[in-house]
Amino acid sequence: MEKKEESPRSTLKKTLKQHALMDAAFELFTNQGFGKTSISEIAEKAEVAKGTFYLYFKDKYDLRSRITAHKAEQILKRAWVESGITEDMNFEEKLLSLISRSMDILAEDRLLATFLVKNFGYSTLSKSGLLEEAIAMTGGDYHDPEIMLYLILELTGSASYSAIVNSEPVNIEELKPHLLKAISAILAQYKTNGTDKKEEK
Amino acid sequence: MEKKEESPRSTLKKTLKQHALMDAAFELFTNQGFGKTSISEIAEKAEVAKGTFYLYFKDKYDLRSRITAHKAEQILKRAWVESGITEDMNFEEKLLSLISRSMDILAEDRLLATFLVKNFGYSTLSKSGLLEEAIAMTGGDYHDPEIMLYLILELTGSASYSAIVNSEPVNIEELKPHLLKAISAILAQYKTNGTDKKEEK
Amino acid sequence: MEKKEESPRSTLKKTLKQHALMDAAFELFTNQGFGKTSISEIAEKAEVAKGTFYLYFKDKYDLRSRITAHKAEQILKRAWVESGITEDMNFEEKLLSLISRSMDILAEDRLLATFLVKNFGYSTLSKSGLLEEAIAMTGGDYHDPEIMLYLILELTGSASYSAIVNSEPVNIEELKPHLLKAISAILAQYKTNGTDKKEEK
Amino acid sequence: MEKKEESPRSTLKKTLKQHALMDAAFELFTNQGFGKTSISEIAEKAEVAKGTFYLYFKDKYDLRSRITAHKAEQILKRAWVESGITEDMNFEEKLLSLISRSMDILAEDRLLATFLVKNFGYSTLSKSGLLEEAIAMTGGDYHDPEIMLYLILELTGSASYSAIVNSEPVNIEELKPHLLKAISAILAQYKTNGTDKKEEK
DNA sequence: TATGAATGAGTTTTCATTCAT
DNA sequence: AATGAATGAAAACTCATTCAT
16 A cells, blocks of 8 residues: 555455455355355355465455455445535435435345345444444434434345345335335434424425 | 143143254354254253254254244234233324334343344245234325335334344434334324325325 | 964954055165165055064064065966966976066066065075975986076076166067077086987987 | 376375275175265275265265276276287187186185176176177177177176175086086077188178 | 365264153 | 154264365
């Protein structure tokens, strides 16, 4: 990150094997489940020797959490960029845009959705610092912002999951307006009767 | 128990071992996880021979799903009885009472909570017929009752989980009023021009 | 055993279960092999409790040898009767008739053929006393009758087996004339230049 | 053996464990029977870890068929070399020499004989291509050479077996002249026109 | 770094046999 | 005689991890 002058090859190469392992593992985890995937299988699919696995990961659990963090980061970055969020939007608008776009992205890739919903919890998020950012963005317009965001997050993740993976009770497209409206209702509950309230017209 | 009304011996004995296995497995699954629990361990804890396991269950997966169904049924029955629901309550009151009581029950037993949240999905519920009952109870006061209940269920289950198991972001006691209010807000969104009827537009 | 006056029912009943077990076992042994057949399976197929097996047989091996003896006896009796052997035939004619008819019987039932070829050896035969009878029948027209019969028996059993079961290299119908001619040739080798030799014309 | 001509290390080592397993299994199979030999035993006798077995063989059945093919090849090669067959011999002489020598080899090693007779069938031979070679060698002097060879083979294998393993009805030494004469008799039956070769019209 | 043969503890699963009813 | 639940020893098979190359 600093010098970056040298070691372009070795770093790249290392990254290559590591990525091959993560990609292979992701596919196997999502297809057959974490418990039924062996390290041998992962190495084989990644076209890497079994021993090489231990050069980059401590064990299967380590691998899984690294994949989870990586995938979640990817999604959020992409959703943020693609959601068309602008500075002049208020928090609710921003949040709904981000959630809406994230759902679209996940809907395109149900394997990814499965994986994240199963492995990405609130604790992962709070550790990442993103939660604090979001709280900061509320700008004091809401009371108990952490609990509020927690409820919204759990609702979104959990409700999206079955819709994406099983299309139950409805598919994700149909669910989206319902979910966004429910989120709005929750937000409304937490709104401090500050700035507005009147211009609801 | 006394004479021999029907066939108490065989049935009871059979049920005994089976239950011993289910109880032992439940405890092990919740304490150390499904993947890290072996059939030998289950049998040992149940004080039953290893081979006996295969007399009652096909494999670990079969055992798990049988436990899940059994526990969920137990909880709901108990919550219904204890929730003090009466005929003259409206749907919202009934639902909030039931959820509130279920949360209390789960809060008392975080192992049970963990287990159910991880293994009890919307599909299990919809298969059980309970969902239809609940929909019938709405009495037409809400539009899209299935989606509405789906959202509420996912929110409740998902949000309760982390609160019970990790006390994150707050413990279940603190979370409860927030959750119930959020549910109310969602219900309000789906209310058909009922009580008020007039100011709709 | 002593009285033998009574117990017609019990004997019959006993025989019933025993036969059910033998029949079930025969079918399973021939279909899936002796090694892959369990006592549970046999009992289940015979519609008899597992424990009942041990009332009639010591173990799987005991059962097998009892079946073998029983089936072989059946075949030979039937072949003898059906072969149209008469007193005025010479040994060669009798032997060829018996073999020919036995092959026909086995050809009709390849499972039986499989079973017998795999389990019926020379030693079983020699123990049964049938061999001595056959030797006696040669009437001194052949030298080394035991070895001669041994060769013929092994050739017949072994060659018939693959023909019946796999139709390899040809089916049993095609093989029969070849086999009978080969047997004749062997017999000729052992003929003592007694009675004839001249009229070979 | 010396430097490193090609890839002696891996190949040799691999071959070593594999051979150790095959040798151990062969001994156990012949001594106690296939069904009564466990993989653990084989591995233990081969002084190899249990898991190593599965590196080289799918299961016990795979192992058995690989051993059978290997042993049969060995015997035939050795018999051919040691039988003193020369170009100027006719087919009968060659065949009898080969069979005679094979019987000697098998007689020296009754375990090997047992194993091969039980597991080496006509189909194995016909798949190996050796049968075609033998047929070609007959040079048209016999009709139906395949059936003829089939009969001879089955007779030889089957008759040798009991003689070698049980010395019943006589031992292999005594049996040999009888068997060879029987084979000659069969060959004679199949000879095409003429003792000699010229008047083939 | 990278490899992959080797390991052996640990797991699942089968099944002959017993025995209380 | 008949049953079949229960047993547990033993078998098959898996797999994370190590280590010599």
